Amino acid sequence: MPQPNRRVLVRSIDDISIEEVPTPQPGDDELLIRSTVVGVCGSDTHAALGHHPFIDLPYRPGHEVVGVVAAAGKGVQDFAPGTRVIIEPNLYCGRCAQCRSGRYNICRQLEVFGCQIPGGMADLFTIAADRVHRVPETMSDVRAALVEPLATPVHAVAKAGELTGRTVAVLGAGPIGLLVLAAARHAGAARIVVTDLLDTKRERAVRLGATDALPADATGLAAEAHAVLGGPADVVFDCVAREQSMAQAIDLVTKGGQIIVVGVGAPGPTPVRLDLVQDSEIRIEGTLMYTADDYRTSIDLITSGAIDADEIITATYPLEEAGKAFAAALQPEHVKVLITIAGT
Template structure:
């Protein structure tokens, strides 16, 4: 049987292929043949060796769209059906899992992070980790389902945003999706903050009432001026000490701070202000099925400008070049095509 190619990332400048035997699905499993696979910020952190929860080398691919090629016993998915991967692998037994928060399972692994992922010719996955895709959502849009799901969970974590003033720190894909999700959830006004001018411009194109240079000394004052008042909610997609300080400085008393970006390690926060202003600090890690379903709905409704988000596509043979392109701050979302959509 023809072996399958699996992309292996040793570093940002060292992306290779390994050949493995074509896997066979066991009971409850599905063999998926990917069509498109996205590269995200966590992939870049991992490739640079700075992701706190992914070790090198790793086998990427957690943003995956593909087709069902084979099924194991007990799986009721039609052969050839189009699916999107929900990559979290949870135990189903710990307290968070029993509460329906399996995204923070005590022993969580993520396909394409801690286990081999979908940037390959074919891979096996438990059938319950797949979502069937509707016919009116093509593969190019569907590859955004996974990266959209975390921002939508972050928006949901923040509570009712109706009429709220919102700051989003970071205007990469996650920040842009939070911006879109916050507006969809009824936010009164959203301001974006980023170091890169073109990213700030893009955030305004996506609906922000303005964008501020996160590196400027008057960033907080400028954001407050644009919002017309302190922020009700801040989403931090950067998660550095400087972004935490900016976000908390801008929050009104009783406001909410949601950290979405992956911090490189322990990060200092102004706890005196958290206590004095009675701020709510919330974390957001990945998502659950409800968020994936909401992402599919939002994409079907045309709530994401797909053509403006996916800025480059590479063949899987050029995976190394795809990683290099992803490191360019001018790119939004880079995807890798494993095979043509049928």
């Protein structure tokens, strides 16, 4: 008898179960992938809590996926069974103006594997062959699980342009904020200040190379940050994306500076001091996901040792304990929680 194909089903943060589904078969130009390691993303926990503006419950997660090719469908020639791969989960139309210009990360019809489409937090799944990248032979599966979460900060940092010698503020020291810190350091930022409410997260940011880390609720935060940076920040990365963090970003950034919104904002309006934005010529820009170029850069960063995986990966759980993995990912002491698939 064939072994059942297990897949995680999230109805709520308190109702995460394993469903058994038929083993899928790869169609034309598709791969059948056997999962080995899957990350739990902040968007996964937000969705499980019912707070994500673009993911409806119930859903079947798994977009930070490392796996092994189990079979290839008709028309696939570049991925033999046994090839280790990582998933690039943005599923785009290829026809809209954004896709045609190469910015398929903001496709007008974008869907995300593991968010709107059942994902890879399962024993086996299928996906188009053009949505996977090879894992370098020297990279472990656990480190490969950081490629997707790192690609979003890499994309955000690239939006800031040349960072060599410039000053940066990063709001929020969660997984994305810490990886923005790492990407900005690698891009040549001269000084970087990180803010967060928790002592442990600020301490981790300093260990990962922040010039200093300040309490996000400190009175006079802007003045303290300016003192660390030698003046207002050239670029602020808002990895929190709430009313308070946006207000802080405007106070922190220099005239003519740039604010890049990396975190997923809450639904509804967010007040912004447009008088200050206009008077200081502040540029506010959003950033969404990544492209293949960002994946390649992420792979290079991890391979080079620029990312301290031991500081980022703080817990692992087996697939059958997915509920515990989600609960752990909500705990502030954790950065990146991984799920490993038994038998791999």
